[in-house]
Amino acid sequence: MSVEEVTDPVVTFNDGPAPLLEVQDLRVRFDARGRRVYAVNGLSYRLEAGQMLAIIGESGSGKSVSSRALMGLLPPTARISGSARFQGSELLGLSEKQMRRHRGADIAMVFQDPARSLNPTMRIGTQITEAVRAHAGARRGHGPHTPTGGKPPDPLTTKAAAQERAVELLKLVRLPAAERRFHEYPHQLSGGMRQRVMIAIALACDPKLLIADEATTALDVTTQAQIMDLLLELQERLGTAIIMISHDLGLAATYAHDVIVMYAGKAVEYAPARTLFSHVRMPYTQALLGAIPRLERPPHAELPVTPGQPPDLSSPPAGCAFAPRCPRATDQCRTEAPPFEEQETGHWWACWHPCEDTLSTE
Numbered sequence: 228m229s230v231e232e233v234t235d236p237v238v239t240f241n242d243g244p245a246p247l248l249e250v251q252d253l254r255v256r257f258d259a260r261g262r263r264v265y266a267v268n269g270l271s272y273r274l275e276a277g278q279m280l281a282i283i284g285e286s287g288s289g290k291s292v293s294s295r296a297l298m299g300l301l302p303p304t305a306r307i308s309g310s311a312r313f314q315g316s317e318l319l320g321l322s323e324k325q326m327r328r329h330r331g332a333d334i335a336m337v338f339q340d341p342a343r344s345l346n347p348t349m350r351i352g353t354q355i356t357e358a359v360r361a362h363a364g365a366r367r368g369h370g371p372h373t374p375t376g377g378k379p380p381d382p383l384t385t386k387a388a389a390q391e392r393a394v395e396l397l398k399l400v401r402l403p404a405a406e407r408r409f410h411e412y413p414h415q416l417s418g419g420m421r422q423r424v425m426i427a428i429a430l431a432c433d434p435k436l437l438i439a440d441e442a443t444t445a446l447d448v449t450t451q452a453q454i455m456d457l458l459l460e461l462q463e464r465l466g467t468a469i470i471m472i473s474h475d476l477g478l479a480a481t482y483a484h485d486v487i488v489m490y491a492g493k494a495v496e497y498a499p500a501r502t503l504f505s506h507v508r509m510p511y512t513q514a515l516l517g518a519i520p521r522l523e524r525p526p527h528a529e530l531p532v533t534p535g536q537p538p539d540l541s542s543p544p545a546g547c548a549f550a551p552r553c554p555r556a557t558d559q560c561r562t563e564a565p566p567f568e569e570q571e572t573g574h575w576w577a578c579w580h581p582c583e584d585t586l587s588t589e
């Protein structure tokens with residue numbers, strides 16, 4: 228089977244005003260060393276400005292790959308198809324130069340490991356100042372150190388103004404003693420502080436969309452809650468839309484407006500958070516809910532969802548990918564993939580034998 232041969236009907240949304248981001252039938256496969264991996268297999272969703280969408284699922288379900296595809300951050304072995312329209316314009320298929328414009332001005336990403344993303348040899352103030360100047364340059368179509376081609380330079384490309392903005396950003400992300408920390412190196416900061424710095428760098432471009440990929444996973448639960456509160460506050464104050472990628476349904480339930488549950492590269496359930504958690508339909512979501520991480524669980528431990536493993540994405544099964552692990556599975560599930568459809572208003576799922584409300588967590 229190849230991605231091109233997949234016959235799932237393409238999800239279509241009811242007409243309405245164009246959202247900030249509309250992803251339609253996103254597919255990503257990797258071709259390397261004679262092996263083909265079907266990492267994302269027809270993902271569709273909409274994200275409105277100022278909203279938070281959580282993408283949830285076990286390790287390997289395609290959460291990161293689907294988001295990196297939007298940012299043009301996948302290796303050349305990736306084959307991408309579908310559509311991702313950001314403010315009405317297509318992101319997929321852009322050249323690296325065109326994509327850099329978006330990364331520099333509209334969309335930013337924060338990753339799990341701030342220690343690796345920050346330069347250990349540079350003071351954090353310098354790193355944020357550079358980001359501010361680079362984005363100001365990108366807005367004007369030039370870098371901080373390149374000629375302006377007759378255009379007046381953006382004030383933020385000057386060092387002093389950019390430094391001032393950098394301190395402002397550190398205060399915005401509530402870094403304690405921002406002015407002092409400005410002169411420190413990453414190793415002098417705690418993990419939570421470093422993540423605040425990464426968020427400050429991401430905000431340097433005033434993004435309309437922030438993708439937080441397991442941004443709090445490496446942190447202890449208290450710091451995790453502080454960072455999530457910060458993201459929520461920024462979203463409310465600045466109107467930034469957020470895609471939160473996480474293993475953690477508890478975080479999604481607390482912070483997100485909408486939730487997508489992914490399994491084996493597909494969305495299997497998608498609804499406003501309140502609907503999803505009070506009327507779980509997909510047995511996989513039900514299994515995840517039974518496995519919300521306990522406080523003592525190590526942060527990177529696999530979710531003990533339900534016995535069995537997700538399928539090998541180099542040979543996806545013909546029927547429902549969750550069938551081999553699903554207590555409700557029948558022969559139909561093993562042979563025929565259930566369509567992903569809006570089965571109740573605003574609530575999408577892909578299951579032949581969905582859970583009834585009596586099984587929900589209400």
Ligand SMILES: Nc1ncnc2c1ncn2[C@@H]1O[C@H](COP(=O)(O)OP(=O)(O)OP(=O)(O)O)[C@@H](O)[C@H]1O
Nearest residue numbers: 257264266285286287288289290291292293302540
């Ligand atoms: N560069 C690559 N080449 C081949 N396969 C890849 C590549 N990157 C990711 N994959 C595969 O794509 C699938 C989806 O990976 P992805 O990182 O999106 O999962 P995830 O849900 O984000 O998992 P995690 O929570 O562990 O980050 C996995 O099977 C992974 O092994």
